[in-house]
Amino acid sequence: xxxxxxxxxxxxxxxxxxxxxxxxxxxxxxxxxxxxxxxxxxxxxxxxxxxxxxxxxxxxxxxxxxxxxxxxxxxxxxxxxxxxxxxxxxxxxxxxxxxxxxxxxxxxxxxxxxxxxxxxxxxxxxxxxxxxxxxxxxxxxxxxxxxxxxxxxxxxxxxxxxxxxxxxxxxxxxxxxxxxxxxxxxxxxxxxxxxxxxxxxxxxxxxxxxxxxxxxxxxxxxxxxxxxxxxxxxxxxxxxxxxxxxxxxxxxxxxxxxxxxxxxxxxxx
Amino acid sequence: xxxxxxxxxxxxxxxxxxxxxxxxxxxxxxxxxxxxxxxxxxxxxxxxxxxxxxxxxxxxxxxxxxxxxxxxxxxxxxxxxxxxxxxxxxxxxxxxxxxxxxxxxxxxxxxxxxxxxxxxxxxxxxxxxxxxxxxxxxxxxxxxxxxxxxxxxxxxxxxxxxxxxxxxxxxxxxxxxxxxxxxxxxxxxxxxxxxxxxxxxxxxxxxxxxxxxxxxxxxxxxxxxxxxxxxxxxxxxxxxxxxxxxxxxxxxxxxxxxxxxxxxxxxxx
Numbered sequence: 034x035x036x037x038x039x040x041x042x043x044x045x046x047x048x049x050x051x052x053x054x055x056x057x058x059x060x061x062x063x064x065x066x067x068x069x070x071x072x073x074x075x076x077x078x079x080x081x082x083x084x085x086x087x088x089x090x091x092x093x094x095x096x097x098x099x100x101x102x103x104x105x106x107x108x109x110x111x112x113x114x115x116x117x118x119x120x121x122x123x124x125x126x127x128x129x130x131x132x133x134x135x136x137x138x139x140x141x142x143x144x145x146x147x148x149x150x151x152x153x154x155x156x157x158x159x160x161x162x163x164x165x166x167x168x169x170x171x172x173x174x175x176x177x178x179x180x181x182x183x184x185x186x187x188x189x190x191x192x193x194x195x196x197x198x199x200x201x202x203x204x205x206x207x208x209x210x211x212x213x214x215x216x217x218x219x220x221x222x223x224x225x226x227x228x229x230x231x232x233x234x235x236x237x238x239x240x241x242x243x244x245x246x247x248x249x250x251x252x253x254x255x256x257x258x259x260x261x262x263x264x265x266x267x268x269x270x271x272x273x274x275x276x277x278x279x280x281x282x283x284x285x286x287x288x289x290x291x292x293x294x295x296x297x298x299x300x301x302x
Numbered sequence: 303x304x305x306x307x308x309x310x311x312x313x314x315x316x317x318x319x320x321x322x323x324x325x326x327x328x329x330x331x332x333x334x335x336x337x338x339x340x341x342x343x344x345x346x347x348x349x350x351x352x353x354x355x356x357x358x359x360x361x362x363x364x365x366x367x368x369x370x371x372x373x374x375x376x377x378x379x380x381x382x383x384x385x386x387x388x389x390x391x392x393x394x395x396x397x398x399x400x401x402x403x404x405x406x407x408x409x410x411x412x413x414x415x416x417x418x419x420x421x422x423x424x425x426x427x428x429x430x431x432x433x434x435x436x437x438x439x440x441x442x443x444x445x446x447x448x449x450x451x452x453x454x455x456x457x458x459x460x461x462x463x464x465x466x467x468x469x470x471x472x473x474x475x476x477x478x479x480x481x482x483x484x485x486x487x488x489x490x491x492x493x494x495x496x497x498x499x500x501x502x503x504x505x506x507x508x509x510x511x512x513x514x515x516x517x518x519x520x521x522x523x524x525x526x527x528x529x530x531x532x533x534x535x536x537x538x539x540x541x542x543x544x545x546x547x548x549x550x551x552x553x554x555x556x557x558x559x560x561x562x563x564x565x566x567x568x569x570x571x
Contacts, residue, residue, distance in 0.1 A: 038403070047561035049470075050326040053414070057319040057371060058395050060413030062403055071570050073561050098402065102326060118402045125394050126327050133367065133387045134307070134331055144329030145322070146557035154555060161462040168434065193430040196465050200556075201318075286423060287469075288415035292316035292342050301340050 037066045039097040041088055043112060045105050046143040048073035054122060055100030068093070075103065076142065081111040088115040104140040157203035164199035167207035168192055173224050176207055181298055182228050183208040184221070184272075185235035186264040187255075188245045190282040190290060194235070197287045204300060216267035221275060233294045234272040234279030236265050241283040306335045308366040310357055312381060314374050315412040317342035323391060324369030337362070344372065345411065350380040357384040373409040426472035433468035436476035437461055442493050445476055450567055451497050452477040453490070453541075454504035455533040456524075457514045459551040459559060463504070466556045473569060485536035490544060502563045503541040503548030505534050510552040 040059065042051035048071040059067050075084050091097050101121040103109040113119045127138050148154045166172050167179065169192065176182070181204055183191045191208035198206040209225055221229060237245070239262040246256035254260050272279045278297040282290055295301050309328065311320035317340040328336050344353050360366050370390040372378040382388045396407050417423045435441050436448065438461065445451070450473055452460045460477035467475040478494055490498060506514070508531040515525035523529050541548045547566040551559055564570050 036403075047557050049557055049561070050322055053319055054323050054326075054391070057323075057391060057414040058399060060418065061373065061392070061396060061407035061409055062399065062405065063408050063410075064405060065403065073565060098399070104330065118398070120395055120398060122323070122326060123330070126389055127330060129387070129389060130327060130331065130367070134305075134334065136331065136333060138330035139332050140330055141332075143558070145326040146555055146561075148553065148555045149329065158459075158462050158556075161465060165434070165437065165461060165465075190427075192434060193427050193469065196430060196434075196469055200462065200465055200469060284417065286415055286417045287427075288316050288318055289412070292318070292415075296342060 036064060037068055038095060039091045039093040040067045040069045041097055041099045042071045043075060043084060043099055043101045043103065044073055045076050045103050045108055047146045050122065050145045051100045051102040075108060078108065078111065081108045084112060085115040088117050104142045106140065160199035160203045160205050163205040164195045168195060170209040176224065176228055178205060179207040179228060179231055180204040180300060181206050181233055181294060182231045183235060184211060184225065184232050184277065186211050186268050188242060189235040189237045190287060191235060193287045194290050197291045211268050215271065216264055219267060219270055221271060229275045229277065232277045233298055234268065234277045235282045236268055236279055237281060237283045239265055305333060306337055307364060308360045308362040309336045309338045310366055310368045311340045312344060312353060312368055312370045312372065313342055314345050314372050314377055316415045319391065319414045320369045320371040344377060347376065347380065350377045353381060354384040357386050373411045375409065422472065429468035429472045429474050432474040433464045437464060439478045445493065445497055447474060448476040448497060448500055449473040449569060450475050450502055450563060451500045452504060453480060453494065453501050453546065455480050455537050457511060458504040458506045459556060460504060462556045463559050466560045480537050484540065485533055488536060488539055490540060498544045498546065501546045502567055503537065503546045504551045505537055505548055506550060506552045508534055
């Protein structure tokens with residue numbers, strides 16, 4: 034039997050921090066199904082009371098869990114009166130930090146996911162544009178300005194990983210497919226050789242690659258296990274030859290691939 | 303005088319939860335500069351001891367702050383011995399949740415940002431592909447399968463918002479530019495009229511739009527204040543006429559725009 038509990042992520046900002054923070058905790062309780070709801074932008078007393086009503090009127094048998102990231106102390110106080118297990122991020126850690134830093138916190142709503150630093154934010158947006166322009170080898174323009182160049186056979190996860198690196202970390206991530214010519218010559222194409230020091234490789238297991246490719250083009254040479262095996266072996270050979278670090282994306286999420294890539298290419302901070 | 307403190311985000315997973323959670327807290331302390339470092343994938347005892355050394359040897363005058371999201375209790379115990387203010391996400395809230403849910407947690411590393419649910423993860427990746435294919439009005443194929451269609455004059459933030467919605471929330475987000483023809487007819491193009499119920503509009507202030515456009519094409523008609531004002535007024539008129547909800551993106555981050563859009567289009571959960 035699976036237990037179901039209702040969960041609310043509540044915030045006076047976007048709710049993104051509450052969702053991520055709460056999800057990390059809930060992931061440690063596998064026997065439950067969590068029915069998740071996000072209530073964002075609870076920015077005034079009226080909204081706070083409406084939120085409390087919604088929590089109190091949730092139809093579940095047991096009281097809901099509420100993960101709150103509410104900076105405004107008045108709103109937080111109202112929310113905490115809801116009939117729920119109420120946990121607030123700021124309640125938990127701000128006092129500890131205040132005592133460590135020797136100052137009072139200065140609550141400002143929406144800092145975590147707002148445009149806190151305009152120039153840094155502008156760089157992130159420019160990085161997204163860069164990554165879209167340089168998706169799938171579409172452009173060689175400004176390839177030398179890439180922070181990282183993802184290289185892989187088709188369908189190993191280059192595109193979403195590039196988008197993630199630019200969107201979350203402001204890295205100019207280009208991505209480049211390896212194609213038949215490369216597999217046969219066992220070399221990087223000349224345009225990529227120049228930026229080999231920025232390259233990061235992705236592979237997959239032949240079985241995984243076959244499954245993903247079959248969704249797109251079933252029963253084709255492209256999705257045959259022989260072709261997938263050939264491409265992965267050739268790509269691995271190329272990566273080894275140019276000393277390009279690489280990971281198997283088969284069992285890794287894009288977040289994990291991005292995180293490993295930043296570590297191996299020394300792109301953190 | 304600005305105080306500087308060294309901060310480590312430490313995790314046996316990607317470090318993403320630690321970064322977000324810590325950043326939300328640090329954002330409440332404005333008088334400090336935080337020198338941030340992420341140490342991810344601390345997955346064994348040896349790595350844990352190396353991490354402690356790195357923390358203990360950080361050159362700052364005052365002890366570092368450590369935000370840890372370490373599921374493994376043995377590794378967490380080692381990290382907590384570092385000479386730092388050590389706060390762990392799981393230490394803080396897991397006991398409360400265990401008592402509420404009446405079960406012990408079952409610690410599994412990497413749940414928050416791994417491929418926890420393969421079919422959901424596959425949908426997210428498919429959504430990213432969809433959004434790239436439907437970026438900037440490039441494709442009308444499968445436009446009827448969009449969850450949301452962002453519509454705006456050039457340079458109001460359509461593309462990064464679409465990428466964010468697909469990457470983070472698995473929403474198939476198309477985006478479509480409004481162009482001269484639309485501004486003059488004061489109507490949506492016919493291909494968009496069919497999906498008007500899925501449309502969400504973006505505008506900006508003419509001043510902001512001028513600034514952004516000037517970076518790309520300075521001293522052009524495109525970046526003139528008159529043209530920017532004309533386009534914003536026309537776009538607003540179109541949105542009102544078709545009852546398309548819209549926001550001003552000038553002072554909002556993509557996370558905020560995405561969050562408002564999901565609320566107004568009822569796309570949450």
